[in-house]
Amino acid sequence: MIAIVGGGIAGLAAARRLRANGREVTVYEAGGEDALGGLARTYETGGDDIEQFYHHLSKSEETIVELAEELGVGDRLEWLVGKNAYYVDGVVHPLDTPWEILAYPHMSVYDKFRLGMLTLEIDVRGGVPSFDTYDDLAEFEDVPIREFLLEHTSRGVYENFFEPLLDAKFGSRKDDVSAAWLLGRVKFRGERDLLRGEILGYFDGGFAPVIDALVDDVGREHIETNARVTDLDTRDGGVSEIVVRQDGEERTETVDGVVVATMPNVLEDLTGYACDIDFQGAVCAVVTMDEPLTDTYWLNIGHDAPFGALIEHTNFVPPERYGGDHLLYVASYVQREDEWLATASDTAIEDRWLDHVAEMFPEFSRDSVSRFRLARAPRAAPVYERGYLDLVVPYDLAEEVADGLYYAGMASEAQYPERSLNGGVVAGYECADRILGK
Numbered sequence: 139m140i141a142i143v144g145g146g147i148a149g150l151a152a153a154r155r156l157r158a159n160g161r162e163v164t165v166y167e168a169g170g171e172d173a174l175g176g177l178a179r180t181y182e183t184g185g186d187d188i189e190q191f192y193h194h195l196s197k198s199e200e201t202i203v204e205l206a207e208e209l210g211v212g213d214r215l216e217w218l219v220g221k222n223a224y225y226v227d228g229v230v231h232p233l234d235t236p237w238e239i240l241a242y243p244h245m246s247v248y249d250k251f252r253l254g255m256l257t258l259e260i261d262v263r264g265g266v267p268s269f270d271t272y273d274d275l276a277e278f279e280d281v282p283i284r285e286f287l288l289e290h291t292s293r294g295v296y297e298n299f300f301e302p303l304l305d306a307k308f309g310s311r312k313d314d315v316s317a318a319w320l321l322g323r324v325k326f327r328g329e330r331d332l333l334r335g336e337i338l339g340y341f342d343g344g345f346a347p348v349i350d351a352l353v354d355d356v357g358r359e360h361i362e363t364n365a366r367v368t369d370l371d372t373r374d375g376g377v378s379e380i381v382v383r384q385d386g387e388e389r390t391e392t393v394d395g396v397v398v399a400t401m402p403n404v405l406e407d408l409t410g411y412a413c414d415i416d417f418q419g420a421v422c423a424v425v426t427m428d429e430p431l432t433d434t435y436w437l438n439i440g441h442d443a444p445f446g447a448l449i450e451h452t453n454f455v456p457p458e459r460y461g462g463d464h465l466l467y468v469a470s471y472v473q474r475e476d477e478w479l480a481t482a483s484d485t486a487i488e489d490r491w492l493d494h495v496a497e498m499f500p501e502f503s504r505d506s507v508s509r510f511r512l513a514r515a516p517r518a519a520p521v522y523e524r525g526y527l528d529l530v531v532p533y534d535l536a537e538e539v540a541d542g543l544y545y546a547g548m549a550s551e552a553q554y555p556e557r558s559l560n561g562g563v564v565a566g567y568e569c570a571d572r573i574l575g576k
Contacts, residue, residue: 146176149399151566175349184461190513195339199560226440234335249294286317306446319522322555372540395542419472420518426509
């Protein structure tokens with residue numbers, strides 16, 4: 139039997155592929171039934187469920203699309219327009235169409251040209267366009283992101299466009315981040331409609347139908363919830379047994395292999411294998427409102443706000459699917475366990491965040507808010523620091539720990555240059571294929 143530690147999308151994907159190839163599998167999820175799917179878990183609304191942490195797909199995320207097709211839910215995938223804007227000095231500046239970008243007052247025409255060339259992956263340094271400079275991300279692994287942007291774009295692009303975004307995403311860690319991460323993001327993002335904006339994917343009904351179909355395909359009889367793997371036996375150079383705590387009791391299970399599909403701290407607790415990747419926490423609220431706040435989907439913030447971005451989901455997916463309610467994500471990353479956001483109560487965060495939304499949008503009324511739900515993830519995303527690829531955890535840990543041990547969690551190579559549900563599926567498949575000898 140192959141034990142899968144973790145019932146997120148990576149663990150479920152590994153279990154599905156193994157079972158499809160005739161292997162006996164059990165998925166052990168430490169949380170309850172609602173924890174299956176990991177960061178794709180949901181809240182109820184007046185209509186469809188909504189993810190506790192915002193999700194969408196880019197056109198480059200092909201593996202999860204193929205999985206949805208195989209599960210029979212591919213016809214639910216819709217490609218929608220996700221409008222983007224930048225809030226600067228009290229004004230929302232749309233940044234989707236060429237004329238909106240040209241009208242943006244906080245960068246010069248030259249700045250916009252240099253930014254545009256970078257997003258098209260064209261290097262115009264020296265006056266002669268090069269189309270292959272950015273092909274190999276490894277060449278930029280040790281280049282500081284600020285140094286890269288000043289050289290490959292302009293000071294105006296860095297200070298007036300990227301720096302506030304880096305502050306919001308990485309905070310005090312922004313100077314540690316690699317230029318390879320930024321270039322990877324450029325490659326990762328979806329295609330654009332020049333007349334409308336970025337094209338992003340979302341499933342009718344959200345990601346819950348995909349997770350539900352995946353769970354059903356694996357078979358609920360092969361998934362145990364409230365079952366925490368607390369130890370594994372590698373004394374003879376291979377994985378032979380695991381210890382499972384469930385309902386207050388411990389038991390030992392004989393295994394032929396183990397896939398750890400969780401955060402690397404769990405891998406370290408079980409095996410002693412230490413991962414040097416630093417992780418950010420995330421705090422994300424879903425605010426239910428009677429009326430819309432803006433007409434944009436993704437609003438970046440160009441000042442020192444107590445949150446990183448406002449993502450108005452019902453400007454992407456129609457509010458009619460949520461009983462007519464308007465749903466707004468307010469989200470922020472957490473870099474240190476001792477900072478205010480990591481320790482504040484839900485009520486304190488609600489007050490500070492909604493008070494600041496009211497400062498940004500004087501017409502906003504707290505009376506329009508009928509619900510404020512807050513989710514926290516202490517390890518939501520890696521810090522993509524310089525030299526990151528040297529720190530990823532191998533899929534096959536035979537050399538590092540023991541034969542029959544595999545890793546499909548957030549610290550795997552599949553989650554670079556950006557963590558995603560698609561990356562989780564890829565990581566799960568990579569481990570399963572190694573077990574199957576493919």
